[in-house]
Amino acid sequence: MSPLRIGSLELKSPVVLAPMAGITNVAFRTLCRELEIERAGSTSGLYVCEMVTARALVERQPATMHMTTFGPDETPRSLQLYTVDPDTTYAAAKMIVDENLADHIDMNFGCPVPKVTRKGGGAALPYKRTLFGRIVAAAVKATAGTDIPVTVKFRVGIDEDHHTHLDAGRIAAAEGAAAVALHARTASQRYSGTADWGEIARLKEHVTDVPVLGNGDIFAAEDAARMMADTGCDGVVVGRGCLGRPWLFAELSAALNGREQPTPPTLGEVASIIRRHAELLAAHHGEDKGLRELRKHVSWYLRGFPAGSELRVAMALVSNLTELDDLLTKLDPTIPFPKDAEGPRGRQGSPGKVALPDGWLDDPDDPVVPAGADLMHSGG
Known part of the structure; x- marks a missing residue:
């Protein structure tokens, strides 16, 4: 390539x-x-x-x-x-x-x-x-x-x-x-x-x-x-x-690039990746906010793995690195990456009519800047 x-x-x-x-x-x-x-x-x-x-x-x-x-x-x-x-x-x-x-x-x-x-x-x-x-x-x-x-x-x-x-x-x-x-x-x-x-x-x-x-x-x-x-x-x-x-x-x-693909990670390797992600988030946001940011990633990381609902819930509520370390020890490190983890992930939602300003479709060559369209927060 x-x-x-x-x-x-x-x-x-x-x-x-x-x-x-x-x-x-x-x-x-x-x-x-x-x-x-x-x-x-x-x-x-x-x-x-x-x-x-x-x-x-x-x-x-x-x-x-x-x-x-x-x-x-x-x-x-x-x-x-x-x-x-x-x-x-x-x-x-x-x-x-x-x-x-x-x-x-x-x-x-x-x-x-x-x-x-x-x-x-x-x-x-x-x-x-x-x-x-x-x-x-x-x-x-x-x-x-x-x-x-x-x-x-x-x-x-x-x-x-x-x-x-x-x-x-x-x-x-x-x-x-x-x-x-x-x-x-x-x-x-x-x-x-x-x-x-x-x-x-x-x-x-x-x-x-x-x-x-x-x-x-x-x-x-x-x-x-x-x-x-x-x-x-x-x-x-x-x-x-x-x-x-x-x-x-x-x-x-x-x-x-025509190379052999690396072997997908085991659950133990995924646990190490989760821990590293938490550490990086804590460094960027501080431990409290960083661990709150990690929570949304937990279900994606554990998708397809037999982790159990109780442990999933606990990890989705984790609040500090010490607590996370304790929870990660409860994952079986030998479990291989599951085929159930493949496929679409993240938000999908439903199709629907697009909200537009009044008269937006009237003139495609109108160069007027839409009012108030840049008064949004970064990140979407």
């Missing part, structure tokens, strides 16, 4: 960790990188931090600044922006450049959450072609003359009647984006149903001058290889598939 080049960045493996709110903080990214080094010999992909709001970054909101934390050895440092306004976009990207906050900027136009689309943000925004182009152009202008590439992620469209991905890919490439990524669902699907990889193939045929990355329903290394073979895409973006499986990137790297 050839390396993936995104502007100045050359990735040994064409695999990108998708930003996920409350998940892809510095603790989780560090864990993924450590496990890739341990199980595959080196880090080779791109690990993107959880999304931050451009306006909140410019205003230096403390929570947002904390989210931009990177590990001391983390490279390349990848930061994703949620943005709706070309001026704020330029200011945020210029701040990233001037203060050396990151080595790569990704922009999120794929969020399907109603509180976001209702105000014209996220997956709703690419429908406004002129505004979308001006936002991408603003980020590219702010990073001109640097080695910081700008990439753009979006969905197939708002719903089956309003596809936007082909225009979005064309516009982003024309405005200077170094790569585009497509989550092969519409906003109305949210995370339900099946991703339509055929739309990734269509985008790849339509956009030929920058790399096209595919996202959606990659839950195993074989899925990534199949997506690239079936669609011709240049790389893959993996989100929910790595929940409770931060070692997945080692498997993906091996599969896409």
Whole structure:
């Protein structure tokens, strides 16, 4: 498999960790990188931090600044922006450049959450072609003359009647984006149903001058290889598939580079990974908040393992490292990784009508910035 080049960045493996709110903080990214080094010999992909709001970054909101934390050895440092306004976009990207906050900027136009689309943000925004182009152009202008590439992620469209991905890919490439990524669902699907990889193939045929990355329903290394073979895409973006499986990137790297995949971890090895994740979260957030953050990961880590309901409940309520250490000793370390742990994980939800601002669909070339769409907290 050839390396993936995104502007100045050359990735040994064409695999990108998708930003996920409350998940892809510095603790989780560090864990993924450590496990890739341990199980595959080196880090080779791109690990993107959880999304931050451009306006909140410019205003230096403390929570947002904390989210931009990177590990001391983390490279390349990848930061994703949620943005709706070309001026704020330029200011945020210029701040990233001037203060050396990151080595790569990704922009999120794929969020399907109603509180976001209702105000014209996220997956709703690419429908406004002129505004979308001006936002991408603003980020590219702010990073001109640097080695910081700008990439753009979006969905197939708002719903089956309003596809936007082909225009979005064309516009982003024309405005200077170094790569585009497509989550092969519409906003109305949210995370339900099946991703339509055929739309990734269509985008790849339509956009030929920058790399096209595919996202959606990659839950195993074989899925990534199949997506690239079936669609011709240049790389893959993996989100929910790595929940409770931060070692997945080692498997993906091996599969896409023709190496033998590492053996999945036993329950004892998973317990050690949980402990390391807790330690990293405690270092980032403090022990109290860090252990509360760990709780949501427990069910993903233990999926398919015969751990017992009482122990699962106790681990989902863990409050400190000492308590966690005691609970982890109750897991049978010899149990191999179960086949029941494979397949979809994380939120899926139900499809539904996309909430949009009044008159949003009237004029796709209206460049007016949607009112109040950037008054949201970082992380989604």
